[in-house]
Amino acid sequence: GQQVMQIPQYQHVQEGEDFTTYCNSSTTLSNIQWYKQRPGGHPVFLIQLVKSGEVKKQKRLTFQFGEAKKNSSLHITATQTTDVGTYFCAGSAAGNKLTFGGGTRVLVKP
Amino acid sequence: NAGVTQTPKFQVLKTGQSMTLQCAQDMNHNSMYWYRQDPGMGLRLIYYSASEGTTDKGEVPNGYNVSRLNKREFSLRLESAAPSQTSVYFCAMRQGWSTDTQYFGPGTRLTVL
Numbered sequence: 001g002q003q004v005m006q007i008p009q010y011q012h013v014q015e016g017e018d019f020t021t022y023c024n025s026s027t028t029l030s031n032i033q034w035y036k037q038r039p040g041g042h043p044v045f046l047i048q049l050v051k052s053g054e055v056k057k058q059k060r061l062t063f064q065f066g067e068a069k070k071n072s073s074l075h076i077t078a079t080q081t082t083d084v085g086t087y088f089c090a091g092s093a094a095g096n097k098l099t100f101g102g103g104t105r106v107l108v109k110p
Numbered sequence: 111n112a113g114v115t116q117t118p119k120f121q122v123l124k125t126g127q128s129m130t131l132q133c134a135q136d137m138n139h140n141s142m143y144w145y146r147q148d149p150g151m152g153l154r155l156i157y158y159s160a161s162e163g164t165t166d167k168g169e170v171p172n173g174y175n176v177s178r179l180n181k182r183e184f185s186l187r188l189e190s191a192a193p194s195q196t197s198v199y200f201c202a203m204r205q206g207w208s209t210d211t212q213y214f215g216p217g218t219r220l221t222v223l
Contacts, residue, residue: 001169006152030210031210033210033211041216042200042214042215042216042217043153043200043212043214044214045205045211045212045213048210048211088152088153090153090212092210096141096158096160096204096210097143097155097158097168098155098210098212099155100145100152100153100154101152102151102152103151103152105150
């Protein structure tokens, strides 16, 4: 079945620095989504990418969908303590279901 | 979380006990989902329901049953709980017809002793 992998599993970042987390699917996706989960909370939708090569920005967050629609990345600039949490990508190949990656847990050092 | 409610928030069971996790949505959407999240792990789909009266297995359905009796409610039942079912359970609903985006409930933290 479809598999979605994320790297790195953990990201320790100094406050103010940039970092990128990557997501790779074993199959071509119709779209990819990113969610953020704060410690003890539930996943919250951030963004959806649909088109090949698409790039979207949300303030300090930049999301990219690969040309082959099998990979994606999330880049955060000038990391803040509010960025702490786990970031999940989730891919949809067809139909109703999403397959979630294992997540990147982000820890920020002040 | 607006739109999706889950009960209970916390539950402790003994091995072999049964229980039902409740989920309700008030946004009139068709598709609903049950996931489990083990510590430090991602979300794995247990069951989903594309519409009232229909259910389908996800990635990890063994040991669970579901019921979608009406459009609002989608329940998850553990008939004979096992320690391996200790997890956080999230219910979610699909946001709308033209998107796969999902809204998640606050979760139920289940411990099986």
